[in-house]
Amino acid sequence: MKNKILTVILIFSCSLVVSGCVKKEVTPEEKAENKPIINVTNNMKITSSQFKNNEEMPDKYGCQGTNINPPLQFSEVPAEAKSLAVIVDDPDAPRGTWTHWVMFNIPPETREIPEGGALIGVTQGVNDFGNANYGEPCPPFGTHRYFFKVYALDTTFNLGDKATKQDLEKAMAGHILDQTEIIGLFTRK
Numbered sequence: 696m697k698n699k700i701l702t703v704i705l706i707f708s709c710s711l712v713v714s715g716c717v718k719k720e721v722t723p724e725e726k727a728e729n730k731p732i733i734n735v736t737n738n739m740k741i742t743s744s745q746f747k748n749n750e751e752m753p754d755k756y757g758c759q760g761t762n763i764n765p766p767l768q769f770s771e772v773p774a775e776a777k778s779l780a781v782i783v784d785d786p787d788a789p790r791g792t793w794t795h796w797v798m799f800n801i802p803p804e805t806r807e808i809p810e811g812g813a814l815i816g817v818t819q820g821v822n823d824f825g826n827a828n829y830g831e832p833c834p835p836f837g838t839h840r841y842f843f844k845v846y847a848l849d850t851t852f853n854l855g856d857k858a859t860k861q862d863l864e865k866a867m868a869g870h871i872l873d874q875t876e877i878i879g880l881f882t883r884k
Contacts, residue, residue, distance in 0.1 A: 758833030763811030
């Protein structure tokens, strides 16, 4: 009899704990602490008229060219997005991933970044060259992959033009509605 009572109490206690966990509302503060990627739909697309995904980029976008960014087009941006951000990096760099471009607070209605085009009212953060602009691909040897990533965000950021990729990634945590990327290859000749 005593075991049955303990079993009933244990089951009742477990059901209270489980139902409490299921029904608990998550506060905005708790969401900010956990900062998960939210509502990612994986519908957004990024393309370039100058190269296809995992194909070689024209020389003019690298150190043999004029240090201008390739044109980028975005589509299927979530309607609830408040801003976009772009990060371009090279995970094949000899000393670890090298950041070539950090750009944020891009208006959500933007559908293209033109070739060599900085957008008005957009903040460019500091790349690993120490500059607030697009840094051309220039691998020391071989072919490197350059990831052009775009993020749709549910907010804008007051980070300033000294923000790094790490600063932006930290700020974006918990605010990403969707994200996509295109990879351009570049071989130094």
